[in-house]
Amino acid sequence: MREIERHAHQHALTVASAASLHVYVSEWENGRRPISERYAKILRLLLGLTDDELHGRRSAAVAAEADGYDELVNRIDAARTVSLTMVKTFMDQTELLRTVDRQMGAASLVDQMTGHLSTLEDALTFAVLPETRRPVARALAGAATLAAWQALDSGAVERAWRHYELGKRAAQEADEPMYLAHATAEQAYVLCDAGRPDTAVELVRSAIRTGGTRLSPRLRAWLRAAEAEICAKAGLANDCRRALEEAVRWLPEGDEARDPDMLSIFLNQGHLTRWRGNALALLGDDDAVNSLYEALGALDPTFIRAASGLRCDLAQAHLARGEYDQGREQLQQARLLANRTGSVRQRRRIERLKQQL
Structure with a gap:
């Protein structure tokens, strides 16, 4: 109720009185009152939910059920036209969403991110040959990991976990150990927020082992810094300091922050x-x-x-x-x-x- 009132005040919106809002929230939670679009618009932002999640509807299928072989073949033929130029467009869209998220937050991006992931998943589902699937899977791995972090920031914990799992699967298919290590390490933060820092330490260390020698120096430094923070949350002071020393050792010199091999890494x-x-x-x-x-x-x-x-x-x-x-x-x-x-x-x-x- 306080967040609804605060949002309304900030955006010069009119909402019901505190007493009425108390009734509305209770009835929304118990399914006795439908959520009007007026309040749904506010609640989507505050809770970081899609419209389907807010109203308790099951997510729509990626597309209508294929009605026989003709429809399936059409989808496969369409997927074959996904070129490297189209993959670059997917990556550019992810970059735009990352920039908006960094400056304005994730709450306003739920629907755009959901649509972006759906498009990428559709392209991968119906792509047949490895030379087509791998670039799309790489694009999906990056987008899914970004969507997961946005969901975590918005408080949608289960959605965040599922997006991380999607990102990890896509990274494995693309044979991209850097993307896999990054998604796995970020997923450890979900465990930290859930009160399981010890398990989170094991997961972030697993991410470092997974990457092995195929990690870039900046990503390796990022992973060690993440390990240090999670060790601190687990009360492992000596492990935390050792990980910080490793992060310093691996970090490239200079002011450049972005990893050219892993665009989601700023360090x-x-x-x-x-x-x-x-x-x-x-x-x-x-x-x-x-x-x-x-x-x-x-x-x-x-x-x-x-x-x-x-x-x-x-x-x-x-x-x-x-x-x-x-x-x-x-x-x-x-x-x-x-x-x-x-x-x-x-x-x-x-x-x-x-x-x-």
Whole structure:
């Protein structure tokens, strides 16, 4: 109810009174009142759900049931026309969605991302020959992993898990160990959020082993940084510090952040400084504050969601030192940024930290 009222206030919308909203929410949950489009538009953004999920409908089939061989052959023939140019178009669409997500958040992208994945899955389902399937599978692996992270940020945990599984299967078919390692490592964060950090540590280490020698140096550094954060959440302080040392060792020199072999990976010294501060804050290390303020000064201003997470990290570091005023100030800034992106995951973290004030 509070989130509906806040959203309505921010966007100058008229909604029912608090008493009426209390009744509406109860009746929506119990199926006694249909959700009107007026409220469905708000709820889709707040909950990060598709329209079908919001209304409890089963997802529509990818396409109408094939009515005999003619329809099947038509679909196969259409899939054969998927050229490298079309695959590049798929990748460009994923890149556009990644950019919008980074700057505006995932909540407004649910329907676009769902349609994009559906198109890619359809292309792969009816592609017959390996030379056609592999490029499409590679594009699907990248898109599914992005969709999974967006779903996790929006609080749709089961959808996130299923998207990660889709991304892993696509990466295996494409014979792309970098994509497989990346999807597996990100999936470990779902386990962390579910309160299973020990299992998450095992999964992220499995991702590193899976990639083996076929990982790029920047991705290897990214994986070690992820391992460090997850080890910190599991209370494995020594393992965390060793993983951070490995991340520093593998990170290429220079200011360039993007991995040309793995476009979803952004990591340079500034990003790694922030990651180190986050891990140290989780361990309650006094040195975390300095690392985090250094990272804040170097942060790309277009990384809105990352800025919200960084403010949360700073709040956690200040609270660990008993600096409650500074912690409160950072949480206020984090909430403003989380509201801009609609991040359910960040807002949950903010609420947990507020309980320490």
